[in-house]
Amino acid sequence: MSAWLRALPGARSGVTRTLSSAIPGAPSLPACDIEPQPYQAGEYKEHLSARRRHLPPRALTYYRQPLLLHQGHMQWVWDHQHRRYLDFYGGIVTVSVGHCHPRVTEAAREQLGRLCHTTNIYLHPGIGEYTQRLCATLPSPLEVVFLVNSGSEANDLAMLLARVHTQSNSFITLRGGYHGCSQASMALTSISSWKFNVAPAATVHPTMCPDVYRGLWGGRHCRDSPVQTTRSCDCHSGECRASEGYLGELQDLLRCGVPCRLAAFIAEPIQGVGGVVQYPRGYLRAAAAALIRERGGLFISDEVERGFGRLGSHFWGFETHGVTPDIVTMAKGMGNGFPMGAVVTTPEREGGEIAASLRDGITFNTFGGSPLACAVGNSVLQVMEEEGLQARAETVGTELLHQLADLRNDFQAVGDVRGKGLMVGVDMVASKESREPLPEAQMNQIWEDCREMGLLLGKGGLYGQTFRLKPPLCITREDVDFAVSVMRLALHRHAASGPGPK
Known part of the structure; x- marks a missing residue:
């Protein structure tokens, strides 16, 4: 482990602390040798109640059970239960070089x-x-x-x-x-x-x-x-x-x-x-x-x-x-x-x-x-x-796009894969022929399954039909393999409950 990693609070060599997914066959997250600091900021229900009481009524939250994030490091974030997630949305395309990058910090x-x-x-x-x-x-x-x-x-x-x-x-x-x-x-x-x-x-x-x-x-x-x-x-x-x-x-x-x-x-x-x-x-x-x-x-x-x-x-x-x-x-x-x-x-x-x-x-x-x-x-x-992050965005992003194109070829629900570098969209459809957007409930279930397996994605499009993949530029090919494996399993689960693979 590098010197700057050892200097971070809570850093331990080889530690990968995460809760296992409830989805059978979920892939394992890539290794991370950072142990998050203990969470000591109050009960989840207290924070949820305070948000509902004091923030605007339409203040946007993601997921049926909103995440309470506690710590971040490079491409990773941890919730209050020390569960680790690969952040493929980068704080809505804001985290460029990595969460809490030591040089920036x-x-x-x-x-x-x-x-x-x-x-x-x-x-x-x-x-x-x-x-x-x-x-x-x-x-x-x-x-x-x-x-x-x-x-x-x-x-x-x-x-x-x-x-x-x-x-x-x-x-x-x-x-x-x-x-x-x-x-x-x-x-x-x-x-x-x-x-x-x-x-x-x-x-x-x-x-x-x-x-x-x-x-x-x-x-x-x-x-x-x-x-x-x-x-x-x-x-x-x-x-x-x-x-x-x-x-x-x-x-x-x-x-x-x-x-x-x-x-x-x-x-x-x-x-x-x-x-x-x-x-x-x-x-x-x-x-x-x-x-x-x-x-x-x-x-x-x-x-x-x-x-x-x-x-x-x-x-x-x-x-x-x-x-x-x-x-x-x-x-x-x-x-x-x-x-x-x-x-x-x-x-x-x-x-x-x-x-x-x-x-x-x-x-x-x-x-x-x-x-x-x-x-x-x-x-x-x-x-x-x-750190050559622009070049990494091109090489790793191109690999991501090609792997996602394989999903498009394999699943009826994936209509289009597009983007450049690490700005990527996956357009979901009810029918490849009509390009009708995938219904919201089905879109959300795929999204929730990805989160359950440790992958955070954004959503967008005029119909809310596009998964937005815009991670920190520090991600690796191993992260890409994991993200696509998660999406593949989530799509298989969707196909089993409705439209099947092509």
């Missing part, structure tokens, strides 16, 4: 003991070091950074920048896109369950989502993924008819439904909450670089879930589409669980300076870019580089 501890907080009315060395390191990951001329605390804040600020710069209030989004649930960013989100009946903060025009699996057009050669959809495809070399079809829908919207001048087009390079939806090749570049900019609009790339090496082949999602945005928003993996977000834009562009568009007022964020945040963010970037 030490950087936070050291900074906390020296200078925890001072707003940016004063200089401190961390902010310059961090912003330079962050901008080095981005293409020129993306070099002006506004530091905030979350993805919703980042998209709020990006909206403000676009509105002031263009003097327009009209935005284009993709149906199924998620960009936050604050009052402003909620206007950009095109999923009804995340919206309230209040006046929107902007005029937003959702266009058809270019989904090559569930949409009108798409086939087996359309997306940038090691695993393609099984739909037939009549595209020829150098063309994508699916992309042309979806771009035609966008052109119709621009001709018929929006003003002559736009504020911005905002898109996730791969949709997250919407179900890990990938677009046909060439769509995003053509939409942003031509159609939107012809109307004076900016292109905002929402990298909150996709950035920081998660896609493997590139550090940022927009790079996989061959387009450079005018504004980039980011958060989540940026702080590995610490609340951090940012907006990065250009100092100038034809027609004026984007960053300087806010010069007539004061832009200020009390906690954005604090000494503590910068220390954490800087350590996350250092760990990603030194």
Whole structure:
């Protein structure tokens, strides 16, 4: 066992403490030589009662019996009964380098003991070091950074920048896109369950989502993924008819439904909450670089879930589409669980300076870019580089996608497997032919069985039909083997109770 593991409280060589699953034949979890600290924080029922009494009535919890998590380490979390789980959802795609990574933890501890907080009315060395390191990951001329605390804040600020710069209030989004649930960013989100009946903060025009699996057009050669959809495809070399079809829908919207001048087009390079939806090749570049900019609009790339090496082949999602945005928003993996977000834009562009568009007022964020945040963010970037986590995301993620494709081939309920790197979706269906979503009760039973066997997954999609696999970037091939074995057994159990394997 390495020295830094031995130094952790409760570390013991060879210890794998976990409760056995109630599901016969469940695979054994990969070994972990960390023994969790004793749980001493009160009874489960007391915490559940307090949550129900003091938190909002629709505060989301996962699973029929919500987990009470007690400790985390790298790709693992433990509950109050010391049961260990492989976290394949990463705190909703937030834990990038691993739960309580020792380097990040030490950087936070050291900074906390020296200078925890001072707003940016004063200089401190961390902010310059961090912003330079962050901008080095981005293409020129993306070099002006506004530091905030979350993805919703980042998209709020990006909206403000676009509105002031263009003097327009009209935005284009993709149906199924998620960009936050604050009052402003909620206007950009095109999923009804995340919206309230209040006046929107902007005029937003959702266009058809270019989904090559569930949409009108798409086939087996359309997306940038090691695993393609099984739909037939009549595209020829150098063309994508699916992309042309979806771009035609966008052109119709621009001709018929929006003003002559736009504020911005905002898109996730791969949709997250919407179900890990990938677009046909060439769509995003053509939409942003031509159609939107012809109307004076900016292109905002929402990298909150996709950035920081998660896609493997590139550090940022927009790079996989061959387009450079005018504004980039980011958060989540940026702080590995610490609340951090940012907006990065250009100092100038034809027609004026984007960053300087806010010069007539004061832009200020009390906690954005604090000494503590910068220390954490800087350590996350250092760990990603030194441990080669972007490359690991590509190799391990590709292995995960190929193994999940075997499940698609073996089970009627698995309609589509898609994604890139360690941003992966498994679309569940009642019928491969109709692509009708798997009923909620069946979806939930598979999900609950995976949890019972020690695997934590997310869910998403417009119908809640997509399992979202977005683990910390430190996972191993052994973890992939375990996760797929668990899903295979859960699918067998589902097939035995209803539709069988193909």
